[in-house]
Amino acid sequence: MSNLKKVLILGGGYAGVKAGKTLHKIFKKNEDVEITLIDKNPYHTLMTELHEVAGHRTEPDSIRIDLRTIFSGRKVNVVTDQVEKIDFENQKVSTTRKVFDFDYLIIAFGSSTNSFGIPGIDEYAYTLWSYEDAIKIRSQVEKMFQLAAIEEDEKVRRQMLTFAVVGGGFTGVEMAGELGEAKKHLAEKYEINKDEITIYNIEATSRILNTLKDDRQVEKVERRFERLGVTLLKDAAIVNVMPDKFELKDGRVIACNTLIWGAGIKVNNFVGSLGLKAGRAGRVDVNEYMQTAEYPNVFVAGDNTHYEDQDGLLPQIVEAAEQSGHTAAENIANLIQEKPLQSHKQVYHGFMVSVGSRYCVSDNNGLKLSGFFSMLVKHLVNFYYLLTVSGVAQLFEYWRHEFFHIKNNRSFLGGHFSKSSPNFWMVPFRMFLGTMWLIEGLNKINDGWLVSAKMIASDAVTQASEVVEEGASYAEPLLKEVPGVVQWMIDKIIAPHAIGFQTMMVFAEIAFGLMLIAGLFTFISAIATTGMTVAITLTGMSDASILWYFFGGIAMIAGAGSTFGCDYYILPVLKRWWKGTAFAKKSYLYFH
Structure with a gap:
């Protein structure tokens, strides 16, 4: 007889996703546990942001996260199908296309709207x-x-x-x-x-x-x-x-x-038809472990759950859905591992309600805010949730929809982040910046940086005009005094191996200059050259003319190589390859 334990999660909402994440974390190295999540939609919906799409603030894609993306590289099989019947006695779930066996079941369907019988x-x-x-x-x-x-x-x-x-x-x-x-x-x-x-x-x-x-x-x-x-x-x-x-x-x-x-909302129509013991408003009655009264291997999480303790009735909010999903998943794991079950704890961090894109009121455990700062907190809460669901990739999507591509200035920061111009205006500047870095590197070769020490220890500022800017109109170092830590690095690490460090610096300037000219990996080149200007400045070996290199690098970070550059051809291919790797799927370290 097989020892395989099959866990079914019905619903890809907040409770279902949290349950899937929790079970994966516990059983990711256990081949004797199979986890399957079934939802009629292939995506997870950000229910708290529905009004933004309905009210023409953000685009429809901003409230959808693909379930397969969420569980990519994880021990959760995602099935897109409509659940039609649950046979609790024989432990089977029938969908439109298939019948699934289960040893443990989590019912996490969302709730339905309540019309209260009002005509029309x-x-x-x-x-x-x-x-x-x-x-x-x-x-x-x-x-x-x-x-x-x-x-x-x-x-x-x-x-x-x-x-x-x-x-x-x-x-x-x-x-x-x-x-x-x-x-x-x-x-x-x-x-x-x-x-x-x-x-x-x-x-x-x-x-x-x-x-x-x-x-x-x-x-x-x-x-x-x-x-x-x-x-x-x-x-x-x-x-x-x-x-x-x-x-x-x-x-x-x-x-x-x-x-x-x-x-108002009510218990999901399908859940209400299952014949499980019902509590207030038809929600399924569960114990402190999120188990149903009839079946100890069947759990309910989210809005359809009726659970009440000394802290009150489980509210129909996102935090409650996530927490009940976690409790249900954790206790299924405890049953499989023959561990004691854990009681559900209600711990909520407050409530927030936005009134348009620029105003919000919130009560976070007694900290009452309104206006700009309350809206900031709301966005930070969304940042945290999206990071836990699908990492940096989804967080970037949120920034893109809420700030970078927002229309009609409908962000709490206005439209300052969303104003943009075509990248082709940056092409001449990109090539000029690259040429200047190339010239800097070639000049250092002519000045003997590959054969003799030019980085002088103990008094970098004093030597700067002779070493770096000799003959220039700006002989006065930008930094009047080198920070102690930097001076120690110059004396103890760089100076004893000056030619090696100088060689790396020269070839870095030439390489990044050529990359900027060609528009190749412009994002990396821009960040690297910006960092180089900071490092050179901290050594005291540059005058104020280096500042334009710094700000020029910042201007290039947004992808100026995607127009009349190699990035136009190379980056799409690399993105497709990278998104297909197991590491990218598991870490969510990619951008759409």
Whole structure:
């Protein structure tokens, strides 16, 4: 009989990905454990960023991470398929194309939106709970602006330009904030009067953002709404939704073609049909180990989990999903290894809600921030998450989407990082900079740097005008005093082997100069020459004229060799090769 233990993870959301990562870490060298993750989509969705795509801030690709990329080089098999049936007794999962056996199962499907039985929600409202939802809303918003631009009837036009976001929680508030910010550039794009645009955030109770305990934080959000032109309606329950309008409990009827529903979530429909013991709101009841009541080898993690301890009910937030996924995976590992099970611990670091791209309020374990610094913290949290999920590669993608390629200045840093010009303007400067480095190296050969010591110990600054800049108009060293550590290195390490160091320096200048001229590995050449200018300056052997080499090198770092240079031909080939290596896959050390 085989000793192979099969672990199935159903769902590639926050809980499922964390569970897969945890199991890989424990069993990466164990051939007796097989781990498989099944999701209907080939990608992991950054649910906390859906509003950015829906609100036209970032591009759709910014919220997707390929699951095979996440688990590339790892002991997790990724299967893209739709789960249709779970046979707990016989330990089988049936998908559209195959039947999978399991010894241990983690159910980590995401939750579903909750319409609370309100007429018209399911038929006419746009939900915001998936990648596809974000794309639909994005398309619908732009479509309304396109149609309004050619509509002559003002009443009809205003109806097209009315957008209602229902729900005063994180989803609703962030979506309304994005639309409040997006209306400016969309109005300019389609030449529409901004005064005709109306954006509502509608909440059935008397307070938005109940997760934030400090009323002052909530008041800041409301003031931000006012600045963005978002109308907040509280104590305004929706009772009916129609194709072109909706009705409130107080009898008001508002003409609107776009109603976005973000008022609540419920247990995943498929999970709710499994017949497992249910707790509050239909969520699956689990013990402190994330095990179901009926089957000790079946675990549930994420939004569909009903677990309550002295710290309260497990919330439906990202941190809770990750932590429950980790607990479930760790306890499966403990069962396989015959170790004691570990109880789940609820430890959360706070809450953050953004209102557009430049404003955020947060409460991180009592540290209450708002505005720029709160937005900075939000980005730092995203940095950390992406590093843990798929390393530097995904972090660079985040920087690219959020800062480097952002449109309409919709970043908390404005558009300063996204302003760019074509690389061909840098070609003459690149070749000139390379030529100057080449000349520097050749001149040193003529001056005898390969045959006699020129790097003088004990008094580098005094000797600088004679050694480096003899005959130049700038004889005064840029650095008046060499740092003690650098002087020690010159005296003890460099000077005794001066010709060897000088030879390396001469050939480095020639090599990097030629590489810059040819546009070959320009990124490496630029960083290397920039570093060389710093090193030369610290030795006291240069005057102020070296500064332009330093700033010239910085200007080249962004890839000036990709235009009229060898990098145009070589780098794509090398990237494809590198991304295919086992090391790159496992380390995520590559760029798209």
